[in-house]
Amino acid sequence: MTRSSACTENLKCPDIYQARLPIVTPVPTDPSSSTALTVTPLNAGFGARVSGLELSATPRAEEVQTIRDLWHRYKLLVLPAQEVEEPDLVGFSAALGKLEIHVREEYLSPQHPELLYVSNIQRDGRSIGILANREVGWHYDQIYLPKPAVGSLLCAVNLPESGGDTFFADMVGAYAALPASTRERLAGAEAIQSYAAFNAMYSVPTNPEQAARTPDLRQPVVRTHPYTGEQALYLCPGMTTRITGMSQQESDELLQELFEWSVQERFVYRHRWQVGDCVLWDNAATMHRRDPFSGGQRLMKRTTILPDEDRARPYYRAEASA
Secondary structure, eight states: OOOOOOOOTTSOOOOOOOOOOSOOEEEOOOTTOSOOEEEEESSTTSOEEEESOOOOSSOOHHHHHHHHHHHHHHSEEEEOSOOOOHHHHHHHHHHHSOBOOOSOGGGBOSSOTTOEEEEOOEETTEESSEETTSOEEEEOTTTTSSSOOSEEEEEEEEOOSSOOOEEEEEHHHHHHTSOHHHHHHHTTOEEEEOHHHHHHHHSOOOOHHHHHHSOOEEEESEEEOTTTOOEEEOOOTTTEEEETTSOHHHHHHHHHHHHHHHTSGGGEEEEOOOTTOEEEEETTTEEEEEOOOOSSOOEEEEEEEOOOGGGOSOOOOOOOOO
16 A cells, blocks of 8 residues: 655655664553553654543543543654544544634534535535545644644544554754754744735635634744743644744744654654544644545544633743753
8 A cells, every 4th residue: 555655745754663662661541440551652753643542422530631641741642543433533522622613614513513524526416525535744733823723633533544644743842953043033022924825825715704813913933832841843834834033934934844854754653544443632732734645535624722812822931940
């Protein structure tokens, strides 16, 4: 089976690692439970595969806390072999935070509007989901909103035979590895984020009401994580159009440098989907992209998890001096 690894024309991707380190960590669970979780890191410090978890509409409190802790630690969790219905996805996600009803209401589940369909399937002459089958470039979900989601849970329901792999970039690791002079240059900087720019490249335009709800806005270029306090690069090729306070040329050159830096092999995990896979990622620390695909129907269902209200707005907090 051949899988595509195409990247944006101006931003090349390496042949991303498929690391499966031989580190297996049993996670303590309630002794009354017959389920034990096994955590296998995908790469040092970024991403983990969590086996032994069944998503349900009414997860145990201990189970939720364990997943929350792993989510914050690894930024990306692969939860394989799930056999769940829509209420399970909604209920489990809601245990991690309040769920958003996505602005693209035409692509929401009719029964559970907390679920966004990502799909190329057509029914009754219309698309049931967003993003169809073409490439979707590197982006942060909702970086264009004043209070963006802190996480997403995406589950594979139907898949084509090949293509559609999703790549995730560790933006905490990318920031930490920057030269000190570059980090100093970015301290306190802001950039313009544009949902319209993303839609022009990868999706379909919003209607007038949706456009009014998603105007361009400024966000910090370095974001302090609302729960862990870690610093992450908070920009992406799909939506970041300009760093404020710079000429367009200076901004373009710096952004291209940062984009290329962020998608080095050492910072990126590539997920090859299997039906039943669910992936939970940290949207304050991770950007992602998708390969194009053809020759089959693809249906993914996604929840959008919001942070606590007092942690909702992205901000930058200067690192303490040594």
